[in-house]
Amino acid sequence: MDQTQSGPDLDAYFLRIGYRGPREPSLSVLQRLHALHPLAIAFENLDSFLGRPVRLDLPSLEDKLVHARRGGYCFEQNTLFWKVLAALGFEVSGLAARVLWNQPEDTLNPRSHMLLRVEIDGATWLADVGFGGVTQTAPLLLAPGAVQETPHEPCRVIETADHYRLQVQIGGEWRTVFRFDMTEHVDVDYVVSSHFVSTWPASQFVTTIMAARALPTGRLALRNDRMTVHETGGPSRQVHFATPAELRATLSADFGIEVPEPGRFDARFLELGLGAPAELR
Structure with a gap:
């Protein structure tokens, strides 16, 4: 560094x-x-x-x-x-x-x-x-x-x-x-790689909502409008979010993440067709 x-x-x-x-x-x-x-x-x-x-x-x-x-x-x-x-x-x-x-x-x-x-x-x-x-x-x-x-x-x-x-x-x-492998990488290598994955239009980091957190009792893994709750030594279960507001609340409460630009986040959520159909919201 x-x-x-x-x-x-x-x-x-x-x-x-x-x-x-x-x-x-x-x-x-x-x-x-x-x-x-x-x-x-x-x-x-x-x-x-x-x-x-x-x-x-x-x-x-x-x-x-x-x-x-x-x-x-x-x-x-x-x-x-x-x-x-x-x-x-x-x-x-x-x-x-x-x-x-x-x-x-x-x-x-x-x-x-x-x-x-x-x-x-x-x-x-x-x-x-x-x-x-x-x-x-x-x-x-x-x-x-x-x-x-x-x-x-x-x-x-x-x-x-x-x-x-x-x-x-x-x-x-x-x-x-x-x-x-054990090839050493330095700052500029990561700057280039990070720029690519965060801006390439087809990158999952651009097209998909992702979050994960380790818990003392397991893990949380979120992808778009679905969260998987993994219990250590037990079964996993899925949670579906019908609205962007529900997802933002979970990101705050369970992941400790304050969503930036919530209005823009909500718009992108809906643009991707996530959550429940409009007539069911």
């Missing part, structure tokens, strides 16, 4: 995620921060959905994710997390991944996801607080093949000839989240 700009406001960030503990570059601190961040700061794409710019500079990230009732997507979440970890003295670098979630294993997508590499006492850990409905809630040791328990799903990293794959176990099945 660009170390010429001032560092993050750690007091404000720790208050935002509810952290009270030591400020040292230890594994226990990383684990605690990684558990708390996804519980407090939701994944969401409302700015790109509404055609608003997505900024990755630290002041903008703090204004949005720390001080306002907002979340963000991977480039925002992991950039902020990177700056916090670096300020605490962690050895952190950036990586990029090709998303494979809900796609065939042989799909070759662009590197549109950001994650972090953290070195602690000679061991490599993977940190990622911004992958929607299966966002990690613990750092993962780069130990190919080892099943690693987290506060939510078991995870593992598998190694192939030229890359690694991150997998999560859901319903007894291992599912690939993304593939990555």
